[in-house]
Amino acid sequence: MTAFVLKWLKKFWKWGRFGLLAFLVYFIFCLPNELFTAEYSTVVEDQNGQVLMAHIAGDGQWRFPPSDSIPVKFKTALIEFEDRRFEKHLGVSLLAIGRAMVQNIRSKRVVSGGSTLSMQVIRMSRNRKGRRLIDKLREMVMALRLETRYSKEEILGLHAAHAPFGGNVVGLEAASWRYFGHSAHRLSWAESATLAVLPNAPSLMHLGKNRQALKNKRNRLLGRLLQHGRLTQLEYETAISEPLPEKPKPLPQLTPHYLAYQSMQGKSGTRIKSTLSYGLQQGVQNVVGRNYEINRHKRINNLSVVVLNVKTSEVLAYVGNTPCGEQDKNHVDIVQAPRSTGSILKPFLYAKAMDFGAITPNMLLPDYPTRINGYSPQNYEDSYDGMVPASEALARSLNIPAVRLLSEYGVTRFKQNLEDLGLTTLFRPAEQYGLSLILGGAEATLWDLAHAYANLSRSAQPSQSEGSVSPSVAFEILEAMSAVNRPSIEMYWNRFDNKQRIAWKTGTSYGARDAWAIGVTQDYVVAVWAGNATGEGVTGMTGSSTAAPVMFEVFQLLPRSTWYTRPNRDMKYVSVCRSSGQRKGIHCDDVEKRWLPNSCLSSHSCVFHQSITVSKTSGERVFATCETPANIERQPWFVLPTAAENYYKIKHPDYSVLPDFKTGCQQSEEGLEILYPLRNSVIKVPKLLNSDKGHVIFEAVHRQEDAELFWYIDERFITTTKDIHQVNVQPKTGTHVLTITDGIGHKVKRQFRVI
Secondary structure, eight states: OHHHHHHHHHHHHHHHHHHHHHHHHHHHHSSOSSSOOOOOOEEEEOTTSOEEEEEOOTTSOEEOOOOSOOOHHHHHHHHHHHOTTTTTSSSOOHHHHHHHHHHHHHHTSOOOOOOOHHHHHHHHHHTOOSOOHHHHHHHHHHHHHHHHHSOHHHHHHHHHHHOBOSTTEESHHHHHHHHHSSOGGGOOHHHHHHHHHGGGSTTTSBTTBOHHHHHHHHHHHHHHHHHTTSSOHHHHHHHHTSOOOSSOOOOOBSOHHHHHHHIIIIITTSEEEOOOOHHHHHHHHHHHHHHHHHHGGGTOOEEEEEEEETTTOOEEEEEOSOSOOGGGTTTOOGGGSOEEOTTTTHHHHHHHHHHHTSOOTTOEEEESOOOBTTBOOOOTTSOOOEEEEHHHHHHTTOHHHHHHHHHHHOHHHHHHHHHHHTOOOOOSOHHHHGGGGGGTSSEEOHHHHHHHHHHHHHHTOTTSSOOSSOHHHHHHHHHHHTOOOOOGGGGGGGGSOOSSOOEEEEEEOTTSOEEEEEEEOSSEEEEEEEEOTTOOOOTTOOIIIIIHHHHHHHHTTSOOOOOOOOOGGGEEEEEEETTTOSBOOTTOOSEEEEEEEGGGGGSOBOSSEEEEEEETTTOOBOOTTSSOGGGEEEEEEEOOOHHHHHHHHHHOTTOOOOOOBOTTOOOOOTTOEEEESOTTEEEOOOBOTTSOBOOEEEEEEOSSTTOEEEEEETTEEEEEEESSOEEEEOOOSEEEEEEEEETTSOEEEEEEEEO
8 A cells, every 4th residue: 555655656746747847837938028919009298297199009999008107096996996915915816716716606606706906917918708717727827927027016007008998998098088088197086996996897887888887886996995094084975976977088189290290200109208398289289270260261271380498409399280171281290391491591591601701790791683693583572772781681581692692602511501400301402402592492391490490599508519600600690580670571570579589580482382480599499380281372471471470479388588698708809890890991980899709700801991092172083193192182982882882872871982083084994894795886686586575695704703793774773793794685776875893893884776
């Protein structure tokens, strides 16, 4: 008998070892690497964790990604209802299983499974529906293994994220928003108890049916919480008096285009912890909605706004489009859509040219009809100042000074500057953009432009990271942009509440297809685009009248910012010619002291003040060869290009043109010569095949290769030329006088007759 027992024990030990080893192997590997493979909703949260937007998961379920923490009230209610010994057991509760067996025997049917929360997590991960014993045993083993891999808090998180709450609502966070309209961390005791009992039988009782049974179940749980000291009497009475919600609530939909943008960045199905501000996003959304109602009657259907934090470049508000219909392309995210830039790039050209030393803040720039290699830009109002300070040209967004400045600075260099600033849509070679680059010949996104303007604002703050230009240059550019003396086309600016100083720029693309307004302070950038996503232009739409009002409304939602401090360390206090804005030259007679950026110290001194010789008696210009030395005196004279004088005098009546030469004094033409027409030419203007009047080509040469020539017929200004001095003209029948001058006043004339 003893031998038989020993033999039996040996066999048991032999096979028991294999069984134990097999169990250990199964125990170790029974859990998959990824417990849940379900698809999740895409959720956008603001900087404080408030849900801004959620998109349903790919399988049609509202299932939020697991949260980092579980609300204390829900955790307390769930443990009390489902697994009171959760904190003490190792995944399986023998007491719960024993109690379930007794209940099932008494009821002669399965009424309780004795499952712990850990076992429920395993069951949900396996998506088991039936109640087979083998499944229960397997889940008990897996629950034990679960406890070795995850903490108790993590197990609760998995349960809360994947428990069914009725219909297509899965997980605590989704249920909290769908049933109560707020975050799970704001759940009351009554709401927490409701959601704690709901996953127990979501198909039998929910908000749509068996509501009284659900309420009774909730109240019994609240009573147990009171009994065990989890609730005070007042909290209990308050909780049981709360009604159940009537029907599921819609989830917040504040950032549809931002969610789509983030999804394109590979964040679909995740919890996106954004830098957006819930209150500001809602406020900007309201501003866009109000202006949409105003603009749509003008056939302006789309509008977008971005607000950035200057110091961090973090986006605080992102509205990609208006609440328009599908016919107006409400799905288009204008923030990321390339659109024609209009004049919105001008501040960067002025900044780069000043940083390069090509201009000073108030240096006079040409503003008269110009033709460069066949390109003839026009000012918006078709008016000209002759010469205008750079700061004023920028504030008034004059086209001709900007085009001429770009011609001198270089299109290729400026395109590279824009790319370095982060503009990602300049795909064509520089020569294809040409000088139109500064007037809307290129496309940019509101996103890129907002970040570029944030860079400009940071550049003006030496304490910030290094910007794209020197602090002093950025300061001067922002000073110019903050000027309130706007042109008449921007007459709407004075309707805006100017409680704080804002540097702002508007732009309107060709054909009034795009209206821009971007404003900056030390702390914020507000960038606005208005127009039609279809590309349809709207007569009369401008950046000032359409986009700027929105920009100023949004600024009123933001805290006030102080103005920039002048960075004197990056500047020098020097003498500047008051009339020209350039550094003092040897002939300047009216000088003022002002701060100039260090980069401007390499710019040339004043070229507009010249020393001329005049007759003491007549005041006429003379040379030593035609006047006695005793009757000659030298005078400093402010001399503008001939083409600028007529326009300049209109706004500056005190401007004095150069005196005429005294009769008998030979004027030096300094290599300026007319090649055609010849002296006293008789010209016949040809007719084209369609009988239209053709052109004749007049031509001149100048000894200086880079000289600019100004052309007049019968004292009426025609155009300017540079490099190649040829002009196509259609003169009328009769006798005319052609006059050509260069930039320093040398002049030649030629009479001709047209038959």
